[in-house]
Amino acid sequence: MLSGSRQALRVGLRAWGRPTAGAIQRSFASEATAPAAEDEQSNEFLKQWASVAPNLDKPRLPSSYMKARPPAPATIPSKLTVNLALPHRFEVADKEVDMIIIPATSGQMGVLPGHVPTVVELKPGLLSIHEGDDVQKMFVSGGFAFIQKNSFADLVVVEAVPLEQIDAEEVKKGLAHYSQLVNTASSDLEKAQAQIGLEVHSAMSVALGA
Amino acid sequence: MSSRRSAHALSSGAQVATEENRRSDQRLGVGPEVAGHLCENCILPSGMASGSARRGGARLANLLHGYLNSSSTATSASWSQTGIAAREIAPFGARMASNQIVRNRMKSVRSIQKITKAMKMVAASKLRGVQSKTEDSRGLWQPFTALLGDSPGVDAKKKIIVTISSDKGLCGGINSTSVKFSKALMRLTAASGPDKQASYVVIGEKGKAQLQRDSKKNIRMFVTETQKLPINFSLACALADEIMQKVEFDAIHLVYNKFQSVVSFLPTVATILSPETLAAGSEEGKLGELDSYEFEGSETRAAVLQNLSEFQLASVLYNALLENSCSEMGARMSAMDNSAKNASDMLEKLTLSYNRSRQAQITTELIEIISGAAALEASS
Numbered sequence: 210m211l212s213g214s215r216q217a218l219r220v221g222l223r224a225w226g227r228p229t230a231g232a233i234q235r236s237f238a239s240e241a242t243a244p245a246a247e248d249e250q251s252n253e254f255l256k257q258w259a260s261v262a263p264n265l266d267k268p269r270l271p272s273s274y275m276k277a278r279p280p281a282p283a284t285i286p287s288k289l290t291v292n293l294a295l296p297h298r299f300e301v302a303d304k305e306v307d308m309i310i311i312p313a314t315s316g317q318m319g320v321l322p323g324h325v326p327t328v329v330e331l332k333p334g335l336l337s338i339h340e341g342d343d344v345q346k347m348f349v350s351g352g353f354a355f356i357q358k359n360s361f362a363d364l365v366v367v368e369a370v371p372l373e374q375i376d377a378e379e380v381k382k383g384l385a386h387y388s389q390l391v392n393t394a395s396s397d398l399e400k401a402q403a404q405i406g407l408e409v410h411s412a413m414s415v416a417l418g419a
Numbered sequence: 420m421s422s423r424r425s426a427h428a429l430s431s432g433a434q435v436a437t438e439e440n441r442r443s444d445q446r447l448g449v450g451p452e453v454a455g456h457l458c459e460n461c462i463l464p465s466g467m468a469s470g471s472a473r474r475g476g477a478r479l480a481n482l483l484h485g486y487l488n489s490s491s492t493a494t495s496a497s498w499s500q501t502g503i504a505a506r507e508i509a510p511f512g513a514r515m516a517s518n519q520i521v522r523n524r525m526k527s528v529r530s531i532q533k534i535t536k537a538m539k540m541v542a543a544s545k546l547r548g549v550q551s552k553t554e555d556s557r558g559l560w561q562p563f564t565a566l567l568g569d570s571p572g573v574d575a576k577k578k579i580i581v582t583i584s585s586d587k588g589l590c591g592g593i594n595s596t597s598v599k600f601s602k603a604l605m606r607l608t609a610a611s612g613p614d615k616q617a618s619y620v621v622i623g624e625k626g627k628a629q630l631q632r633d634s635k636k637n638i639r640m641f642v643t644e645t646q647k648l649p650i651n652f653s654l655a656c657a658l659a660d661e662i663m664q665k666v667e668f669d670a671i672h673l674v675y676n677k678f679q680s681v682v683s684f685l686p687t688v689a690t691i692l693s694p695e696t697l698a699a700g701s702e703e704g705k706l707g708e709l710d711s712y713e714f715e716g717s718e719t720r721a722a723v724l725q726n727l728s729e730f731q732l733a734s735v736l737y738n739a740l741l742e743n744s745c746s747e748m749g750a751r752m753s754a755m756d757n758s759a760k761n762a763s764d765m766l767e768k769l770t771l772s773y774n775r776s777r778q779a780q781i782t783t784e785l786i787e788i789i790s791g792a793a794a795l796e797a798s799s
Contacts, residue, residue: 254572261610262603268688269677271735272569275561292562296652296737299558314716328566330716330723353730355566358711363562365734367652 281358285323306340329354335416346372383410532762539755546748553741575669578617583675584626591750594625655737678745694724
C-alpha cells in the first residue's frame with residue numbers, strides 16, 4: 210500500500226519534468242534499495258536471485274534506468290514523438306513532430322502519428338523531420354527505426370550529420386574513388402568495403418541533389 | 420664497568436650518528452641482521468641498510484647483536500615487527516635504532532601519500548573525460564529496451580555471461596562485485612534446470628584473474644587491454660562481432676557497474692537475446708508484442724531480427740564498457756583518496772612518536788652527562 214503510492218508518485222514525477230537529454234536520473238534515497246521491476250518475468254528473476262544469492266544486492270535492470278513510456282492512447286495522437294540516438298550523442302530527444310521521412314532499405318518511408326508499429330532497417334540516406342513548416346534534413350548512416358504503438362519513433366543510427374555540413378566536392382571525389390575501387394578490388398572484403406563506400410556516397414549525392 | 424663504558428660509547432656514538440643522519444642519510448648505525456628485518460618493514464631496498472652498516476655501523480652492529488642475542492626471543496621477535504614498540508621493550512642500546520626505524524617508516528609513508536594523491540588526480544581527470552561520453556551514450560540502448568523490454572529470467576538453454584571488469588587494480592571493490600554477480604548468475608542458471616548451461620566471456624584482466632581461480636573451464640573467451648585506446652563504437656562493434664562468431668548462445672547477460680555518481684556504482688545485468696530466441700518470442704511482456712510489429716527491410720523477418728540482435732549487442736556493450744570505465748575511475752578516486760588520508764594520519768602519529776623518542780633520548784644523554792660531571796666534581 211505504501212509502496213503502491215510511492216510507485217504512483219514516481220511515475221507521476223517522471224511524466225512531469227522530463228529531464229534534458231543525457232541528464233543523470235537521480236532516484237530518491239528510499240528507492241535506492243529496490244530496483245523497479247515492472248513485469249512479471251523480471252520479478253520472477255529477482256525472486257530466484259534472492260534464493261540463489263541471498264547476501265548479494267539485487268542487480269539493477271536497464272529498464273529501471275529509462276523513463277517510463279506512456280501507454281498506447283485510445284485515439285490517434287496528433288504528434289509523433291521522435292528520438293534519434295547516436296553512440297556519441299542523443300541527437301533528438303522526445304521531440305514532437307508532425308511527420309518524419311526515413312530512409313528504409315526498401316526506400317524512403319514516411320511516418321505519421323498513429324503509424325502501424327514497425328521495425329525498420331535503415332540504409333544510409335536522407336532523414337527529414339517535418340514540424341509544421343520547419344524541415345530538418347539530416348544524412349544518416351545505417352541503423353534501425355522502431356515505430357512503437359504509442360506514436361513514439363525511435364531511431365538508432367551510427368552517425369548523423371545535418372545536410373548543410375556535407376561538402377558536394379568531397380562527395381564527388383569519394384564517388385569516383387569508390388567506383389574505381391569496386392572495379393579494382395581483389396578480395397571479397399575489399400570489394401565489400403568498396404561497395405559500401407560507393408553506396409554511401411551515391412546516397413549522399415542523391416540527398417544533396419534532392 | 421666495561422659494559423657501562425661500551426654502553427656509554429654506544430650512546431654517544433649513536434648520538435653523533437643520529438645528528439649526522441639528520442643531515443645526510445648515510446649511516447644507519449644498525450646491524451646487518453636488524454637491517455634485514457627493517458628492510459621488510461620499512462620498504463627500503465635492503466642493499467642500502469647493509470651498505471651503511473658496512474661503512475660505519477659495524478662496531479655498533481656487533482654491540483647491538485650482543486644485546487639482541489642476550490634478550491629473550493619474544494622481545495627480539497616483536498622488536499623486529501614494529502619499530503615503534505622497540506622503545507618499550509628493547510634493550511638499552513637499541514633506543515637509537517628505533518628512532519631510525521621510525522624515520523624510515525615516515526619516509527616511506529610520505530612517498531605513499533604522494534603517490535596515492537597523484538593517482539587520485541589522474542583518475543579524477545580521466546573520469547571527467549569519460550563521464551561526458553558515457554552520458555551521451557545512454558540514449559543508444561534505450562530504444563531497444565523500449566521495444567523488447569527486459570528479460571533477465573529468459574528461459575534459454577545456452578547462456579553467455581559477459582563480465583566487464585577493469586585491467587588495472589587499485590579501484591576498490593567494483594571488480595569483485597561484478598565477479599560475484601556473474602557467479603550468482605551462473606548458479607541461478609544451474610539451479611533453473613539440468614539442460615541449462617552457462618559460460619563466461621570475460622572482458623578485463625582483473626575479472627579474468629578472479630574467475631580463473633575456480634571457473635577456469637567455464638571461460639570461453641577473454642578480452643584484455645580494451646582501454647588502451649579511448650573506447651569508441653567501432654571497438655564495441657568489433658567485440659560484438661567476435662562474441663557472436665566465436666560463441667553460440669541463446670541469451671547473453673551483460674554484467675557491469677553502472678555509474679550513478681562518484682561514490683555510487685550500481686551492478687546491472689542487461690540481457691540480449693539471440694535472433695532465434697527473439698523469433699520464438701514469448702507469451703508475456705514486451706516480447707510477446709513483437710509479433711504485432713511489421714518488419715521492413717531485409718527479405719525475411721529472421722534476417723531483420725539477426726541484424727537487430729547484433730546491433731543491440733554492439734550498442735549495449737558500448738554503453739556498458741563506458742559505464743564500467745567511469746565506475747572504475749570513480750572507485751579508484753575514492754580508494755586513492757582514502758589511502759592518502761590514511762597515510763597522512765599514519766604520518767601524524769609517526770611524527771609524534773618520533774619527536775617523543777628523540778626528546779627522551781636527548782634528555783637521557785643530558786642526564787648522563789650532568790650526572791657524570793657531578794660525580795667527577797664530587798670526587799675531586
